[in-house]
Amino acid sequence: MVKREFIYLWYYFSVQMEQIFGYWALGIVLGSVISVFAKDKIHSIFYIISEKKLGVLGLITASLLGIVSPLCMYGTIPIAASFSQKGVKDDMLAAFMTSSILLNPQLLVYSGALGSTVLAARFIICLLCGIGAGLCIRYFYQGRKFFKFTAFKPAAGRDTDPNLLLRLLKNIGRNIKATGGFFLMGVLLSALFQRYVPADLFANLFQGQKGFGVLMAATIGVPLYACGGGTIPLLQQWMTSGMSLGAASAFMITGPATKITNLGALKIVLGFRHFILYIAYIIFFSLLAGMVIECL
Template identity: 70%
Template structure:
């Protein structure tokens, strides 16, 4: 028994070592990049979004709004108060919807993490999140015309933590907060991926999420994104293992949409801002976009 236990530990360490070698560098560099943007570029990014307000772009404003949401380094709890301040300044709801949706789905730090999945997955993640933000803005503009979609009355812009007069210390403190916020989830993701690779046969992953089971696989991927998605960095090792074991790129795309959009810790804040009716619309939109996007990605890859 002791020998068997020791052998299993050796196997698990082998998989852990592979995972860490493959992805740890992306995690470290992603944190540094995210902190640099947060400390030195966040205010400029948000001023850029505010500057759009004076331009008569109409529905086309959702395009730059979605892109700015992606490059904004804020998490959900930072995005909502910032969006509330934009709303107070008269920003249109459809532009806010595009900004918030894409910001919830992706940020520069997570985008850099996703490079560990390969160039195809990186491009799909960026494109799908960008288009999802645009689609959210268009839906709000035309389906909620002459109605107020958001209620930011309970949210105010938070005080910035990046206040140290020494720029180097400000950056180091931001990196430290990033490590505390993502480090544990990253480690859990690596451990779960190692356990998955060791004890779940590759053909099981292929049968559940592979191209031969497209409809059910996409639905499964979209569904498990809800309970499994706790931190973007923590899911990258899992996705890497699943893709290596036969998960289709479409299923991965569906997971990358529903996961962050329905993250359990975020849904309460989203419901407060949207109200019950709009909250249900948000959930339905997210799942339908994820499934449609997954089908399209698999169709392209199969061709």
């Protein structure tokens, strides 16, 4: 009996690995290449566009650059702090930082395993969330500072090896170490879900009342999200079992936005009041995005 269950689980595990391992590996390599060879260029472009009075177009560009930036939140905040010291306005920083929290090149590639529709939806809603954050700061905090970067003490940089090839290999190794365990855990949980949770039960839970499904997905995104690579196998199985695109979209907003390491960094630079405003904005936007997609 135990042996048979192990065989079943191994089958589901191996099928899932075959489907998404390539996306995970490609995301690791692409993210490391961008980090080593293009990171400084991305940040230079952001500073240049921040000096121009481009209106909403500037926020769109800032949000796009946040998505293509490969840094984690603890890497993004020191960059944002340096931009702030150079006079970059908080609305531009909000657009850049928000989209950077939600999406990066690695996670964008991982999401390809979910299909082109989910990939496009994730990119668009993360882009819009960054733009929306920038607009909120622009119109509700005119002439007032929103961020407090002086309280943040960044860790020492690790991409310092003068040999670019060694720097790239070290970066790949760090990314594998940081995400590999979560990725394998996600595949294992997906296999367990596929084996032991009836698809009809899950479908009824998320499809019976679409608004409730979006709310539930936004809620479970808070405790369950640990790493983007680890949630892709789960999302793939959940959507196969009946989770709607709207519910998945809500999960893909609240998950990374409330990841505990991101919240820890943001609490430092926001202060309590602005931190609560950030959480409220994320919840509101995730529910709005999910409901809009449900209605399309």
